[in-house]
Amino acid sequence: MLRNLKEFYYPTTVPEALAILERFDSKAAVVAGGTTLGRTDDAKIEAMIDITRMGLSFIKEDKVSLRLGATTPLQTLAKTRKLQSFAGGLIASAAAAQPSKQLRNAMTLGGSIVISTPWSDMPPALLTLDAQMILVGKIDRVIPAEEFLFEPKYRLLGRSEILTEVRISRELAGWRSQYAVFSRTRTDPAMAIASVALRDDGDTCVGARVVLGGITRKASRCPAAEKKLVGKKLGPSHFTAAAKAALAGIDVVADWRASREYRLHVAEVLMRRTLAACWEQAKGVAR
Amino acid sequence: MKLEMKLNGQDVSLDIAGPELLLDLLRDNGYFGSKRGCENGDCGACTVLVDGKAVCSCMYFAGQAHGREVTTIEGLGTMEHPHPLQETFVECGAVQCGFCIPGMLMSAKELLDECPNPKDPEIREALDGNLCRCTGYTKQFEAVKLTAKRMAEGTGKGRDSGRKSARGGKSR
Ligand SMILES: Cc1cc2nc3c(=O)[nH]c(=O)nc-3n(C[C@H](O)[C@H](O)[C@H](O)COP(=O)(O)OP(=O)(O)OC[C@H]3O[C@@H](n4cnc5c(N)ncnc54)[C@H](O)[C@@H]3O)c2cc1C
Ligand code: FES
Ligand code: FES
Numbered sequence: 001m002l003r004n005l006k007e008f009y010y011p012t013t014v015p016e017a018l019a020i021l022e023r024f025d026s027k028a029a030v031v032a033g034g035t036t037l038g039r040t041d042d043a044k045i046e047a048m049i050d051i052t053r054m055g056l057s058f059i060k061e062d063k064v065s066l067r068l069g070a071t072t073p074l075q076t077l078a079k080t081r082k083l084q085s086f087a088g089g090l091i092a093s094a095a096a097a098q099p100s101k102q103l104r105n106a107m108t109l110g111g112s113i114v115i116s117t118p119w120s121d122m123p124p125a126l127l128t129l130d131a132q133m134i135l136v137g138k139i140d141r142v143i144p145a146e147e148f149l150f151e152p153k154y155r156l157l158g159r160s161e162i163l164t165e166v167r168i169s170r171e172l173a174g175w176r177s178q179y180a181v182f183s184r185t186r187t188d189p190a191m192a193i194a195s196v197a198l199r200d201d202g203d204t205c206v207g208a209r210v211v212l213g214g215i216t217r218k219a220s221r222c223p224a225a226e227k228k229l230v231g232k233k234l235g236p237s238h239f240t241a242a243a244k245a246a247l248a249g250i251d252v253v254a255d256w257r258a259s260r261e262y263r264l265h266v267a268e269v270l271m272r273r274t275l276a277a278c279w280e281q282a283k284g285v286a287r
Numbered sequence: 288m289k290l291e292m293k294l295n296g297q298d299v300s301l302d303i304a305g306p307e308l309l310l311d312l313l314r315d316n317g318y319f320g321s322k323r324g325c326e327n328g329d330c331g332a333c334t335v336l337v338d339g340k341a342v343c344s345c346m347y348f349a350g351q352a353h354g355r356e357v358t359t360i361e362g363l364g365t366m367e368h369p370h371p372l373q374e375t376f377v378e379c380g381a382v383q384c385g386f387c388i389p390g391m392l393m394s395a396k397e398l399l400d401e402c403p404n405p406k407d408p409e410i411r412e413a414l415d416g417n418l419c420r421c422t423g424y425t426k427q428f429e430a431v432k433l434t435a436k437r438m439a440e441g442t443g444k445g446r447d448s449g450r451k452s453a454r455g456g457k458s459r
Contacts, residue, residue: 001306002305002306003306004305004306005305005306006288006304006305007288007305008288008305008348008350008351008353010353010354031348031351034346034347034348034351035328035343035346035347037348038308038345038346038347038348039327039346048305048348048350050350050351050353052351073340075340099328099329099415099416100328100331100343100415100416101341101394101397101412101413101415101416102328102331102334102341102342102343102394102416103328103342103343103346103416105340105341105342106340106342106343106346106347186415187329
């Protein structure tokens with residue numbers, strides 16, 4: 001519980017929110033959906049800044065990027081047509097993978113990124129699409145997902161900087177993708193996540209992005225798996241080889257949900273099936 | 288601090304200390320319809336509508352509701368004038384112990400407000416976050432489907448008249 005929380009602020013602009021953050025030093029936090037913060041224990045926090053009234057809930061495109069506002073609810077990401085088709089609907093699928101409509105109505109894109117647990121759903125999808133994080137603070141910064149996600153220093157974000165939006169290159173709009181989670185139940189955290197995007201020129205795979213999540217401390221791209229796919233007319237043997245390559249040498253974590261061996265096994269099967277499903281979809285559309 | 292919101296159609300101004308969750312605030316003020324199930328975002332028994340969207344009030348700071356419109360089960364219908372959803376839930380035998388029902392009804396209300404003619408998967412998705420230990424869900428699914436049909440035909444016994452709140456039942 002945030003037992004010393006006494007004040008709420010409702011800024012309508014980003015500079016206003018930053019000024020409040022600065023005034024409270026490290027004693028204020030921003031709240032978006034509140035689904036994590038509501039359960040957080042931190043005696044330092046005295047003020048909460050609600051950032052959902054600053055116009056940061058949007059989905060739009062400019063010439064180069066798809067732009068997603070940081071306070072856009074996951075349910076909106078999951079249900080918006082544009083996102084259901086952009087890059088094979090990867091962002092919408094990852095958003096829809098999180099449990100229950102009630103939670104998705106509250107949870108925001110920004111909150112999901114800042115939280116970034118090993119089993120989080122949005123980070124692998126954003127990594128697959130090389131998303132850029134737009135941070136506003138004393139200086140404005142643009143940081144690639146790869147660098148941003150999981151770095152402990154960013155956990156302090158929201159106490160001095162605000163993530164305002166996520167940008168994804170429109171060059172990826174035509175890619176096909178597949179997002180798959182292996183978990184005990186719909187609400188249980190993932191034991192393994194496979195997030196893949198492929199591009200083909202009819203017969204041959206001309207681009208591959210392969211990301212594994214849920215099995216190590218942080219989700220990661222798998223360049224060795226991508227190499228097994230690009231330039232080939234893909235078939236079952238390639239998916240098997242790529243899935244093996246993705247998991248080769250990875251330091252899989254064990255916890256009470258799954259042993260190392262079990263995770264390794266299901267992750268490999270999940271990756272193989274996900275690649276196959278993605279390719280079927282890619283071929284179907286290209287022809 | 289003062290929290291101002293529209294609660295079941297009426298403007299209210301309530302004192303809050305700061306850290307309390309919306310569920311605490313509601314129950315502390317006599318709105319016992321929103322149930323404290325898991326307090327973890329899993330069961331949906333605490334579901335209320337905020338600006339028309341179903342959220343878990345156990346995962347939502349009371350302060351986040353400032354300036355917003357909150358609807359609880361007490362705002363859905365009364366004993367004398369139940370909401371069509373409440374009628375069909377009873378009629379279809381969708382209620383056993385009843386603990387999950389207020390949350391379930393709020394989720395169903397969001398669905399029918401947004402999508403008066405839902406397809407089967409949409410009904411399932413809408414009720415997905417409401418766990419019920421008694422019924423097996425089939426009758427609740429059927430009740431929502433029947434409500435949609437009746438509301439579309441205008442044949443429900445009651446009508447969703449958006450009536451004002453009644454400080455509701457006694458059960459806790
Ligand atoms: C029951 C339950 C099940 C869950 N299951 C899943 C799951 O299956 N997969 C999954 O990935 N996640 C899951 N989660 C975690 C979920 O993703 C996060 O709780 C949620 O997305 C956080 O978003 P929020 O908007 O509610 O964040 P908040 O709780 O509002 O904030 C979270 C943190 O991020 C900071 N923050 C929020 N927005 C910004 C911003 N724009 N700029 C800077 N800082 C910011 C806040 O200060 C805070 O530190 C689950 C959570 C619950 C409660
Ligand atoms: S009490 Fe809120 S989801 Fe269970
Ligand atoms: S009727 Fe008993 S929990 Fe649903």
